[in-house]
Amino acid sequence: MTGVWLLHVDLDQFFASVEVLRRPELRGRPVIVGGAGDPAQARAVVATASREAREFGVHSGMPIRMAARKCPDAVFLPMDMPAYQRASARVMETLRAFPVRLEVWGLDEAFVGGDIDDPQRLAADLKAAVLDEVGLTCAIGIGRNKNQAKIAARFAKKDPSGIATLTGETWMPVMGGRPVGELWGVGPKTVKKLEELGIETVADLAAAGLETLAPRFTPRAATWLVVIARGGGDTEVVTEPWVARSRSKEVTFDRDLTERTEIEEQVTALARALGAEVVAAGRRVIRVGVKVRTASFFTQTREAKLRDGPTTDPDVIAHAALTVLTKFELDRPVRLLGVRADLLVND
DNA sequence: TCTGGGGTCCTAGGACCC
C-alpha cells in the first residue's frame, strides 16, 4: 500500500486541551471554553468542550447557559486566541520536522502528504511527536485524497488508536449506506434538496446521474457532489502559507442597541480595531462590509468597494464602514454588528 | 437556553460597455 497518501491531523478538543495543558490541575475535569468564561453569560456559545464535559452532553455551538445546566461543575474559561495560536504553531512545527508536505488547515487541523511507504506507521509517529513535544493528542485520518483523509479522521476520533484509514476500496463499503449529510461539505440545506430528489445515502448520490441532480443543482455543484460521494477529492497539498482573503470583527451585544449614535460608535470602533489588525498584518483593504443582525435574528450585509483604491488607513476604513452603514434602515433593535475588510491579495 | 465569531467559496442579478 505504498504511494501517495494524505493524512488529516485533527487535534482533540483543541481549545480545551490547550487550557488543560497550562493548568494541569484541570486534567480529568469537565472544561468548557467559550464566550467570556461566565456560565451565566447570555448570548454566548461553547467553542470547545473537553471530553469530560462532552459526556454531560455539552458540545460546540451550545449556548453557555445550557452547558452550565447540563454540567454545573464544569470549569468555564474564556477564549484565549493568542495562546491557541502559539500552541498551534508548535504543533505545525512538530509536523513540519517530518519529511512530508504540510498544509496548515486552521489552528487545529493540517493535511500531511507525500510518497509514504507506511502511512499507519507515519500516523503513529506524528501522534507520538505531537504528544511528546507539545503535550496534545490528535486523531489522524489516512486516505488517498483529502476527502477520504478528512472523513477517516472522524472515524479515528472514535477509535482507541486515534488512527483510521479510508481508500478507494473501503470507501463505499464504509460510507455507502450512510446519510449524505455525513459528507464533508454537505450541510442541512443540501441534504434537504437531495432528499427531494430521492437521494438519501452516499451510495444513492454516488450512483446519481447529473441529469437527476440538474433540477436542484448547478452542473458544477452536481459534479462535485457525485465526486465526493464516490470518495474522490483533491490530492494537492499546498505548502505555501495561506493568504487571507478577508478579515472581520463582529460582536453580539448583551443588550440590543437602539440608538443610531450608539450603533455608529460601535461600527467605528470595530472598523478601527479591524484596521489596526490589518495594518499590523501588512495587508491592504479593498472593500468594506457591514453586518447587522436585529433582535429577531434577521441578518443583512451591505458592502462597498473603496473608491480611492487599497488602503491601510484606519480612518478611511472607519469612514467607509459608516458610509456602508447608511445603506441599512436601522429601525429595529440591533443584536449584532460586524465589519469585514476584503484584502488585496497578491501584493 | 433561543441561536458566537471568524472564515471561504459560489451564485445570481443588475449595471455598464462593446
Add this chain to the structure above:
DNA sequence: TCTGGGGTCCTAGGACCC
C-alpha cells in the same frame, strides 16, 4: 426605433466549515 449577444464588475445573500 428596436434589438442582438457577450463580457466584466459590483453587490447581496446562501451554504458550509471549525
